[in-house]
Amino acid sequence: MASEDGRRAIPDAAVARLPVYHRCLLDLETEGRVTVSSEQLAEMAGVNAAKVRKDLSHFGSYGTRGVGYDVTQLIIDLRRELGLTHNWRCVIVGAGNLGSALASFAGFRERGFEVVGVVDVDPQRIGRQIGGLVVGHEDELASIVAERDVAIGVIAVPPAAAQEATDRLVECGVRSILNFAPTVLDASDEVQIRNVDLAIELQILAFHEGRRSDDRPADAPSPA
Amino acid sequence: MASEDGRRAIPDAAVARLPVYHRCLLDLETEGRVTVSSEQLAEMAGVNAAKVRKDLSHFGSYGTRGVGYDVTQLIIDLRRELGLTHNWRCVIVGAGNLGSALASFAGFRERGFEVVGVVDVDPQRIGRQIGGLVVGHEDELASIVAERDVAIGVIAVPPAAAQEATDRLVECGVRSILNFAPTVLDASDEVQIRNVDLAIELQILAFHEGRRSDDRPADAPSPA
């Protein structure tokens, strides 16, 4: 996108892969591996070797020719590049099934993201304890964001409430939002929004699944 | 050039957007709208108008020049194209926080995906009721897939168990898998796998967030 000048620009497609490499490298480190070639890393990450090398070259990684990359050093570089040198604090808006699952999801904390607040509007949910946190009222959002230094907001409310949740987060100064509501959100260009629509992922699978059985007989599941 | 095989080929990038259009059209239909222009639909979907037109043209949609697309007809075409003319049955492997949330996630059923089974290996979880289903033992997978005509498997187990879960699903004949475990899965090319790594989504946000403050105070060390 319109990355301002200043630092080298890394293509979006490459950025999306860096976390995968990071994850693979952590596994390698656990196994005690000291170096890794682009080919080995590619195999683990499910991409090809040239892509790995180019992706890493975007931020001036230095492998050793004839040997490969130093696992520990590459982890350090990736951590710095991905901004994982400190924990990022997140707040979750919406304490339904999904919000609750996200709040207690161990995978976040392990990878440097700490959920420091969960809010909802439903009195039934406010006060309940989820993943070590007490669900707060949505009106507390501003104070939670300010006091706990929140950088990322996660939207896990029904679609009809998602835009309002976004507006509130933005008002509170949050500029990075992960949206799980199946709706397109409006916000200033300053605000980064990533959408994860779980049903869309299934629809994409269904699309391909449906295509391969053009020739298949009466095998398709019958209507519910 | 387009591969001149049996059916029309739709670019992957376009396929990923069709469900978004579908979702927007459902909203339009609810509002009682009869027609929609590519520009209006683009605005709702958060893309540009030329893209909408090209995407729809891939499967021979027919809008009316001077007027736009017939909302109801376009929904029908998209449903057919996306294979949403019947419900898809899904089984979830892993009944932890995430698996449980997915099993009771209303958004799936609304969009044509029915969760017909949830299994786990943990005796503590087996027998529990989640979203109207009783959690089964993982050994029941084969019978659930066969008897309930499951087409899609959802993996919501810890990374260390994900490959085994995949192998089991594939053995049972499942050829479309949605993987929430943060690990790259191995399977034959026949099997389609889509990965959703929630922590990666946050990492991508963090990357951009970290970039916009080059002049960050105490956090970013400046390496040579």
Add this chain to the structure above:
DNA sequence: AGCTGTGAATGACTTCACAGCA
């Protein structure tokens, strides 16, 4: 006039292929 459908132009990303270093 208004808006779609689409070739052609542009841009982004991927892969190739090889020079050059350890």
Add this chain to the structure above:
DNA sequence: TGCTGTGAAGTCATTCACAGCT
């Protein structure tokens, strides 16, 4: 020798711009 780093070539996707229908 083995493997990285990278220009150049190739592939895929997006956007432009306009002919052509209603």
